[in-house]
Amino acid sequence: MDLAYFWYEGARALMAPARIAADVTRYAVQNPANPLAYSPYARSIAAGCEMFERVTRRYGKPHFGLDSTVVDGVAVPVTERVVWERPFCRVVSFDRGFLRPPAEPQPKLLIVAPMSGHYATLLRGTVEAMLPNHQVYITDWSDARMVPITAGSFDLDTYIDYLEAMFEDLGPDLHVMAVCQPAVPVIAAVAVMEARRAHPVPVSMTLMGGPIDTRPSPTAVNCLAQERGQAWFERNTIAYVPPTFPGAWRRVYPGFLQLSGFMAMNLDRHVTAHADMFDHLVTGDGDSAEKHREFYDEYLAVMDLTAEFYLQTVETVFVEHALPRGVMRHRGEPVDLAAIRTCAILAVEGEKDDISGVGQTLAALDLTPNLPDARKAYHLQEGVGHYGVFNGSRYRAVIAPRIAAFIRAMAAERREPAARAPHLRAVS
Structure with a gap:
């Protein structure tokens, strides 16, 4: 191979x-x-x-093409700006050209795009729906074949390091949305930061169709990983980048x-x-x-994905179920979800999701016993599959407003610590 x-x-x-x-x-x-x-x-x-x-x-990397949005009924231009960058990722800010400030403060929202084969532009609709009411940032992951081998390796531990650095640079008062695959490293990064009482920890994280615990409602993807194991994937899916690319001789999952x-x-x-x-x-x-x-x-x-990231993710998330079993480690230190005490969690799932089955993202709420129930929420969207969790008509009409309401409630609670936000766990 x-x-x-x-x-x-x-x-x-x-x-x-x-x-x-x-x-x-x-x-x-x-x-x-x-x-x-x-x-x-x-x-x-x-x-x-x-x-x-x-x-x-x-097919080359597409463009976001989000040139404008509507804020408080007024059309405003949107421009892209890189605000954070390392060899394997950059963070893009969607800056809106206001003629006058919005009527209410708008939360900062970092959308963590999946590193699962597609570019961050797959979340164009996700970004577009959040732009009117949020200062939106997104992770723009690098194609591994374009990163010279001299830039070093990138594995799941590095991924978590990157997220911690982003949270610190974009904070305080940052909200995070993890779409699919990043749900595990995002909640792990928050747990690590809360365990060492690092600041600023994000105010909230929205986990959308993510494999927090792949044992409930296993899908074909989950079963394949469980049956084959890491060794099979290393033998059959890993290849060297040809010398015609900047990342020549890097081992990747193409x-x-x-x-x-x-x-x-x-x-x-x-x-x-x-x-x-x-x-x-x-x-x-x-x-x-x-x-x-x-x-x-x-x-x-x-x-392309780096081989070390892909294989470590397969082993940690899909074979060992390390996070829900409490045995996941980051740089040798345990990732203890019980350490999460302040960062609110909204879990979003799709009824017909054939990638992350129902219950796999919801598990995040049960695995964080020290987070108050008032800071936990759940939304099950009927009639949508995996893609519909973060894009499409139901996302725009139902899911995005639910996320926005959750973020507003958690932001208000952060501004007024004495206030108690309502318990938002619900099924729609």
Whole structure:
């Protein structure tokens, strides 16, 4: 498996002439000067060429493209600014250009994007929904193949170190949202900080579809990791980065392998979507075709993960269940969730989540016995799967407002320590 990346890149190079030929053919048959350009025959050829080019293309890192938002009924411009940076991550701030300050103070919210193969731009909709009422930051993780090997290693311990540094630099009065995979390192970082009474600890953390304890409602992903174990993943999924990239010879879990796993889980849906895309192109349904392009331009853009991070996560989270069993360690020190006494927790789950089953994120509330119940909340969103927990219509209409209300309540309690926030554990 070590040389799989070399074979993959070699195959891509061999396909390059065919991709160029497909592009040339498509432009030729779509040229307005071509008398056959508007015939069903020409549209079919052009559609086939576009589908071939898209299936064999390397998709680059997308842009957030969030140029404006609406605050208190007024449209304001949004600009991106890097406020924290290390070799494997940078934190991007979405700065809003106010003509006048908002009517009420707006909380600082750090969205910790998953390091699971996709870029942080997958959370574009997550950011967009929170922008009107929060100063939003997001972790923009680096593609491991683009990080020189001289930058050192990056494992789960390093991940937690990074989070602690972010919390300290962005605090005080910071709220954190962990989407899926980062739920474990985020709650671990908070526990470590609370155990040593470090300041500033985040005011609250929202854990969304995260694998805090993968034993309840195990999914196919959980079962595969449990059955195969770390050694199998190291033999079958780890490869060296080819010398054509800055991160040459770094051991990684390649993004194309992660993507193949994602696609295989719902292969029939992806095949149907691409068949429909071909039909849209042939019939001239430009709007539907553009929606397909937008979705798959994001979905097919993947990044590599460092081997040490990937393997340590598999072993710690999915095989050993170290965090819920109380045996997880960070830099040799125990990660004790009982140390969490001040940072409020909102657990959000999707009823149809096939990545993190129902109960896996909720476990965070039971594993923090010294956190007052008034600072714990739970939201189960009916009718949504994993993606719907942090994106889509129900996220915008129901989940995002629930998170915003929780953050406001916890922020108010922090400003007025004597006040008691209402118990927000609920099912919707």
